[in-house]
Amino acid sequence: MDVLDRLAEILEQRKSEAPEKSYAASLYAKGLDTILKKIGEEATETVIAAKDGERDKIVYEMADLWFHCCVLLAQQGLGPDDVLRELARRFGMSGLEEKASRKPG
């Protein structure tokens, strides 16, 4: 199982957690506007890191951005696989081939 699959699984589990116990659960409880605001903030922080040429910070901020995008996908009943399938489709790879290409070995 890769990182995005595992994160998606954890984010699904967090839907039944108490908001005080989990950051993801607190985002679900606050709702769509809060999740979208976080995505906007993290995207901006990523842009600033790139403009400043801070490679470590680009990675850190983009991880925050991807995390919040995964929260949005989960909140919408979607997951990383839906996006990866669309990316794969754009260069002619089937969903099954895309999944197989991500498996180690």
Ligand SMILES: N=c1c2ncn([C@@H]3O[C@H](COP(=O)(O)OP(=O)(O)OP(=O)(O)O)[C@@H](O)[C@H]3O)c2ncn1[C@@H]1O[C@H](COP(=O)(O)O)[C@@H](O)[C@H]1O
């Ligand atoms: N991958 C993440 C993850 N990435 C980012 N974040 C949180 O996203 C928030 C980012 O918002 P901010 O930028 O405002 O935070 P900040 O502390 O000011 O940081 P910077 O401004 O310096 O970037 C922080 O609170 C981070 O802790 C994450 N919180 C949780 N996870 C994972 O998600 C899973 C579920 O987490 P919980 O719901 O907390 O159990 C766990 O497996 C965690 O490892």
